Amino acid sequence: MTTAPRTRIRIVDAFADRPFTGNPAGVVLLDAYPDDQWLQDVALEVNHAETAFAHPLPPGGEADWALRWFTPATEVDLCGHATLATAHVLHTTGTATGPVRFATRSGVLVATAHGDGSLTLDFPTAPLTPTAVPDGVAEALGATPLSAHDTGPHIGDLLVELPDEKTVRALAPDHKALVAHSERGIIATAPAEDPARGYDFVSRCFFPRVGIDEDPVTGSAHTALAPFWTARLGRTDLTGLQASPRSGRVRTDTRGDRTLLTGRAVTVIEGDLLA
Numbered sequence: 241m242t243t244a245p246r247t248r249i250r251i252v253d254a255f256a257d258r259p260f261t262g263n264p265a266g267v268v269l270l271d272a273y274p275d276d277q278w279l280q281d282v283a284l285e286v287n288h289a290e291t292a293f294a295h296p297l298p299p300g301g302e303a304d305w306a307l308r309w310f311t312p313a314t315e316v317d318l319c320g321h322a323t324l325a326t327a328h329v330l331h332t333t334g335t336a337t338g339p340v341r342f343a344t345r346s347g348v349l350v351a352t353a354h355g356d357g358s359l360t361l362d363f364p365t366a367p368l369t370p371t372a373v374p375d376g377v378a379e380a381l382g383a384t385p386l387s388a389h390d391t392g393p394h395i396g397d398l399l400v401e402l403p404d405e406k407t408v409r410a411l412a413p414d415h416k417a418l419v420a421h422s423e424r425g426i427i428a429t430a431p432a433e434d435p436a437r438g439y440d441f442v443s444r445c446f447f448p449r450v451g452i453d454e455d456p457v458t459g460s461a462h463t464a465l466a467p468f469w470t471a472r473l474g475r476t477d478l479t480g481l482q483a484s485p486r487s488g489r490v491r492t493d494t495r496g497d498r499t500l501l502t503g504r505a506v507t508v509i510e511g512d513l514l515a
Contacts, residue, residue: 251288251509252325255457255488259508262488263457265322266291267329268513273306276315282513283310289452292322294330294342303343304336313451316424318346318394320361320459320490320501327351327359328505346394360502365494366464367392373400380417381428383407391464396423397445399464405433405442409483415448424450427461429468432481439481439489441469457488463499466492 249268256262266286272295273279283291294307307326309319323342330336331353339352350362369390377400378384385400398421402408408430418426425447432439443465445458455461462480470476476494481487491502 247513249282249286249511249513250325250329250507251286252328252505252507254321254324254328254505255459255482255490255503256486256506257504259506261486262503262505263321263455263486264288264508265319265325267322267325268293269329269335270295273308279308279310280315284312287312289447289455290316290319290322292319292326294326297343301343303341303348305330305340305342307342307344307349309344311447311450311452316450317396318344318363318460318463320363320462321457323349323351323361324359324459324501324503324505327353327361329507331359332507358502358504360500361459363460363463363499363501364394365467365497365499366395366460368399368464368468371398374398374421376417377421377426380414380421381426382412382414383410383428385428389464389468391427393423395460395464397425397427397461397464398422399427399429399461399468401468402428402430405430405483408442408444411444413446415446415453418446419449422449425452425455427458427464429465431469431472438479440473440475440478441465442481442483444483454484456484456486457482457490457503459490459501459503462490462492462501466494466499466501470494 429443493500
């Protein structure tokens, strides 16, 4: 009698230095991708903002691992926190050493582990295009934006600038109404009230269109937030605080068409998929 090999699944809190903070992601390492419906079913079962599925690629190519991300409702083109979570699993299990190159829908993304336990992701910078604040956005958010920017095709968000940190923290949006205003969701941001607290700007991210009313910490959104605040603050090395209930910090460094995102991760659950 033979037993089918077990598929390990881990829940990792990304952009977090302790459990139950940051953004939880499922991570599943595979030998190859099964059918897409199974991937989507697992992501729905996990029911976190994203579940990452990765498998090793043959040596000698431009990438080491294939990587895909699924929300409970759909596959997405770019996800920061689940990439960080996957790199964390690869390094903490000894599956990979040194920089890891992921082949994704958004090109090759590189994750580098550091001696202090942090990881840096090398992501494409989101192109920002100023746009008029769409009709209905202020009412859906419950706050009037000072400005709005389209973030381009990779993340497909509308970035809106609000007057201050207090306004961002107090948002209680109408999620159903937000669905009509972007391809993926809304990034709301404002400058930090007191930079001495260790962060330069705050944000919150709402993605009801892909099944996530509020994302706890969104790495991909920081590929738009970083150049936005670099242009205003005159520095490339910044720290963003995503002010969701779980909260988390993302260190950013904008380098032209690439943005570096640095954070930590913690594995909180590990088990077997039995289906």
